[in-house]
Amino acid sequence: MANQESSVLDQACELAREGRFEDSVALIEAWLGEHPRDAVAYDFLACALHKLGRKKESLSACRKAVFLDPLNPKLLFNLAVALCDQGHRAEALATVEKCLARDPDHPGAQTLRSALSKAVVSAEGI
Template identity: 40%
Template sequence: MAAQAYCMALDMLTTRTYDSQSCAAEEDDEEVNDYRVKCLNNLAAAQLKLGQFDEALHTSQDVLFLDPQNVKALFRKGKLLSDRGEYEEAMETLKKALKLEPSTKAIHAELSKLVKRQAGESETESWQAKPAENIAPFLTPPPPKKPFGISWKFLLGALVVALGSLVTSVVLTARN
């Protein structure tokens, strides 16, 4: 349910409307991209929990398209590539994450595992990628639509509140 909610939020962020006072303002676009990055990162986390590793890798790459310095996405991508047996790219990706946050223990641990795998101390499972669906439309915003009086910020705020309530109810239900 959480993954579906994040997809809905991403869809909303992609099809957002512009109010009459700020048509395509650069500031607003940055804010929307920040929300996209947050939703995509949360979607990748949900996909990992669901065992959707191909989709999580694709979603992490989408985050990095929008924010190449995103440590969470770099870490997830590096870990997934390592699990997949793509050691060279995984090492490169994890080193980028480490440069950005050198004190993060999880990155150090994953790099250590990767070095062991490269040395042949552990075998990797075969893993074949399949293309993720319905993520690419979230990367490029549509052309501006004619305003109809409701601020996109209001809609976004309402969506965030609804999404938070949904995730909270899912977590509470799962605990019972």
């Protein structure tokens, strides 16, 4: 399955690079119809949906990816970014902390944590 998955996701990435996000989404959704426990495919789906401006669906796909692979720091980071984008800063901060617990050197996670910490403190009026 790994080679087949790689081929499908490579095709989806190529479609996205060409700006064909709807086609990319359709390909990934077809794959997920047959492989509903593929966390990486849900992560790819989230990215394509985000590019289409379908942010609520993108967040849902991120949540599904993390549900399927809750220890994956890349998926946790992407969920934190999606949560932040939707205004869920406290949940995003908790999620980025989980990411950093798994991978303290994750690129971007320290910066996101710092920005979120300031935003959450500011929102709480502290």
